Amino acid sequence: MAEFATIARPYAKALFGLAQEKNQIESWLGGLKELASVVQQEKVAAFIEQPEKSASEKVEALAGLVGLSNPNLKNFVSVLAEQKRLQILPEVYAQFQDLTLALNHTKRAVIYSAYPLSDAQLKDLTADLQKRFGTNLEAVTKVDPELIGGVKVEIGDQVLDLSLQGKLNALYTAMTN
Template sequence: MAGVSSESLTAALVALEAKLPNASLQLATELFAILGTVDSSAGLRRALTDPSRSGKEKSELVTQLFSGKVSADAVEIASGLASSRWASARDIGDALETLAASVVIAVAENKSAVSASGITGLEALENDLFTFNQAVDSSHEVQRALSEPQASQASKAALAGKLVPGASEEARVLIGQAVSQPRGLKVTKLVSRFAELAAKRQQRWIATVGVTRPLTEVQTSRLQAALNALYGRELKINMNVDPALIGGIRVQIGDEVVDASVLARLGQLQRQLA
């Protein structure tokens, strides 16, 4: 997805963020259901992506189709997508899929408790998706069963459940979606996409800290406290000792970089002198 479609998806993800702290799996399943309806009708896809129709017209069409059938939040999200611009008819479906998966991932992220094995809900979700793909890739018989066009969605979902019997509820939703609506992709390819979304979201809360020499325990504690206060949550710190920085510190959290290293300041000076 590129160009205008990418811009529309980015805007939709930003708008979705406000709903994610209280998101539920029900919202995700509703969005996946809307996706199923959109995917089943080429005429509807064309109507929702027709550049000659106003965003208001397209938004109202979604509201008419789904109000009373799904929650107000699901209607709002889908109508928001419809009001945006899309380069191709398929792109709006891809965006719906991404938003629905993002809701599932946020539900896993919002789990406050860490499991007995010491991993978070997001880490558990990624592990379950990886385990499923490993199980599928290791068996040609399973691959054939999941790609069999005559097999029912229920039978495929049942088979998928047997491959990862201890999977979290969030993983079961995403795996179930992949086996029932792969949307022209291999099941494992779609599951990998979901795993990439989960990894990307988890990366938002990992602070990669570059220093010239190891910090003391006291310095690490102070840095941890400062970053937690700045971002309003407990961050995981990955420390990277890099003598090339010369001095100072470099912190990266997701796409955000705070570079207070001597190397960065030298680079700024060099650009000023050029």
Template sequence: MSSALTLARPYARAAFELARANKALGDWAGKLAFAAQVAGDARVSALFGDPRIAPTDLAALFAPEGEAADSDFTVFLRTLADNGRLPVLPEIGALYEALKLEEERVLKVRVRSATPIDADESEKLRQALKQRFGRDIEIEPSIDASILGGAIIDAGDVVIDGSVRGRLARLEHALTH
């Protein structure tokens, strides 16, 4: 996995720079997400390295419908195909998305809670996190009954465990040590 990320990083950076220069960050994000989804299909991944298929023909599978043959994105896909890098499209897409969010000063935060968070609580949380991190916040909620109550907030490098399960574990540790 780390080697795939190493291979993907310069291509993600190049795609990001090209999209930023053309003021098309969102457009490229959608196209890369589509291409990454195609690359993840087992039927398509079986074609990687097949000598009977020309790289340009293989690259055409990853372009969204209606994409011009001479567009920057199609040229990018052909470059990936020529260099044998189409299999790392999912990693390129993920790295590109991270660069895009950084550029837009948006922090993606995963919030696991035992029960669904209503809109008011979500907005209060968003504002508190925005104040703490100084960036716009995009919340990805998920339900995890195993945490019993409260929430676990994962903001990349920072994890805030406000769950009942986490509090019980800290209490147990304090009592036993």
């Protein structure tokens, strides 16, 4: 996956620059989201990996599946198809989304908790994290029962582990060293 991130970065930056120039960031973000989700489907992934299909056939199939009418996005998909890199579309979408958030001085936070958080808990936790990290956050929650209790937060390359599992691991490390 790290390889996909490296490959996708220049494509995402170029597409973002063009979207910004045309003042269509939000609409292109939506189109990329649809493309990314379609490419992750098993049958579509198998189709785009077929070497006997031409790049234009793959582009037309993807455009037809998502109803892609934006000529710039279609050209972008065509470039990816010609370079045999359609499988990086989900990573391009993720990086495009990060660039959009950065433009709005916002970062994406992934909050892992052992149990689902209520709306009030999420709101309070997000407010505390915004104060701690000094930035606006767009929070996404994921349930991870292995945490046992507490939360683990990932913001970019920073990880804040306040989980019971993390504390147990730290205690184990301290006792064995």
